[in-house]
Amino acid sequence: MEKDIAKKKKPLWRRIRNFFYEKDRKVFGSRHLAAGPVLSKRRTSLFIVALLFIPIAHWLVFWLYININSIFLAFQDFRTGEATFVNFQLFWEKLTSPVGNEIGIALRNTLIYFGTTVLVTMPLSFVIAYFLYKKILGHRIFRIIFYLPAIISGVALVAAFKEMVAPYGFISKILEFFGMEIPEGGLLYDNTTATGTIVVYCILTGFTTNVLLFSGAMARVPQEVLESARLEGCGSFRELVEIIFPLIWPTFATQLIFTMTGLFTASGPIMLFDKMNNYETITISYWIYREIYGTGLGGTGNYNLVSATGLVFTLIGFPIIMLTRFLTDKVEPVEY
């Protein structure tokens, strides 16, 4: 009885402390002998849990919960909250409507941005990284030019680019010289040229990450291998395609898969170029943003429609990404 009374009288902090030191006490007879290689498993566990708690909590709340919730929202009616497929019907109508076909236009533009990234920006970055790696004449200046977009503020870059493509800007003048007709308000103020102009901006500012990654991978290629190829008569193009590319394939494949995950989220800085979407520049990600937040921009605040849209594109995109991964894994990585 006295023991029970003694136990109850111990403060909470002491009981917690004893909980973690209990094993040591039993082994060594005193908690002061707990220092050394034998640590309480409980203490180790507590350390790991404490370290991982915040990232896991963050993931649970801001990814898992949100994504699960959005799946539920996709199947709920906007007004009544009843389970329904109406959001998917609405999505299909918006996609296929001949008039005001916003999702269709957004999808088209998104695929243009995505295609440009995969088919233009990535290969160009690879070639640029190769020439920087080979230290061509002026490579230091080129390196600065290609890395500047990552350093300068996007707003400043967009403002400068807008000036360049304005009717009085030098890009417009050069294009006029080559016989192209510049729209009255400028390249950004016409349905036929606005998206293309923003795509060009994205290409010019999109090299940095890829160039950095590819340059780093190329630096690992043994110099003797390249010298041996040079002695055997290998030119620059063949060296790039038959030696460098296979050796840095894991880096390229990783970057390709990473880019593929942006299949339906690819976009440019639409908000800075064409906030009101007056010139058919909208992309899916911008459409989603506008639907939720842009009540002044024509948005409806319809979370359910947006969730349904996201779910549809996820179901389409997921197998494509997995297929890409499967195909890139077919190529064995090389040890060197």
Add this chain to the structure above:
Amino acid sequence: MANLKLKGVNKVYPNGVQAVFDFNVDIKDKEFIVFVGPSGCGKSTTLRMVAGLETITSGEFYIDGQLMNSVEPKDRNIAMVFQNYALYPHFTVYENLRFALKLRKVPRPIYTNLEDPEIVALTKENQELFATANKYNRQFKKKQYDDNLLIERREVYKKIFENEEKLQGLYVQAVGIDEYSINKATKLIAKLKKDIAHNEKIISRYVEDYPEETKRFVESNENIAKQIKNVEEKLEYLKTHEVPLNQVRHLTKYEMDLEINKAADSIDLERYLYRKPAALSGGQRQRVALGRAIVRKPAVFLMDEPLSNLDAKLRVQTRSEIIKIHERVGATTIYVTHDQTEAMTMADRIVVMKDGYIQQVGAPKELFKDPANKFVASFIGSPAMNFISGTYSNGVFKGEMKEGLVEAVGNESFEYEVPSAYKAMLTPYEGKKVILGVRPEDIEIKKATGKKSGGTLVNCDYVELLGYDLMVYAYILGNKVVVKSEENTGIAMGDDGYITFKEDAVYFFDGETEQRIR
């Protein structure tokens, strides 16, 4: 044919460090020459300048009389074997060997009698055999450990090679005016004239301010003029005489396959043809590197310490393989190593280098018997030559304590009665510092039995039994003296012994310059 000439070659890096100073060597056709020296002596740099992987700062490099300074590495007809093998890691062995063959165009004879029934029959048979070989190759890619498959495959290729030999005997090569060679010679003459004009511009601009430096451009122009004359003579001959005609083209898949299999067979690589370098051992990778060089049939082989990464036993084995390859292929070979044993066993001639300078060039025996200076004497020969510093006076060499020592280790004094054959050459060194050198195998040692014997009494610090040989280590005035004796000498660690030098086997070097006194 490939006679190489390096004339006054210097290499200065952009940071101002000079790695090679005034390198002059003539290398004959089919010669196996070894550049040997300690790390950092400039041997690899010189090799890389020959390959074209480094630019030559000043001086000239010729192959068969043709100036090669500004010729691209791929156009020099040179194959190189690197220390780290430099295999393409993503290619199989087969693809590694094929890569160079795929890239270049080679002259292939034009035959006139391809419709001969016998030739047609043999060619058809070879095509069928090649198809069979390809079938075996596809299976072999999957089952590389199947010995039966390997044997069957080998038999097919053996038959193909036999048929090819028969075909070579039957073919009749076309003869006529060789337009391709005429064009090539004309272009070469134009290029050389351009080089002369360029040099003359430099001479005219700088001759007043830098007369000495412009001399080499004048010499270069003279050499280029000689080269132009040779090419013009050849051009004249080609224009007026009919010669066997060749077509410069890429090899066909069949031709490449034959060359690869021939090379693989010669260095025992058939079994590994479809493996990647990561799945090979060090020795196998080195053979692939050699095979890759052989398959190109170059005029010059360059080897940059190819055996450094191999274990001792494999090194000995691969060394003999390299010599056999050299004899079979017949290409001029420049071999770089820091191992004097490799140099001595493999070379027709050795170039000993130190700190960017050539110390001596000569046959292995010449370097061993007649070293030019102390460095060459110490570098060549294993174990290394023993040295004792001292002064010469009245026909007697008197040893001095080794520099840096406060107290003598071993004998505290040493005197050596110089043989009469050396006295004449040492006369100018009366009272001056000289260095006595003697090889371990030229020293005799007898165990001290209590009775006084001729020679110098030393105490054996350490002995090593190496089978038949006994290495005895002693100290004289702090200088380590190694004696190579026979194992039945009976001398052990701590024993006293009398050492004598063979009369005609001692060397003397100038105490200041370390040059050999002759």
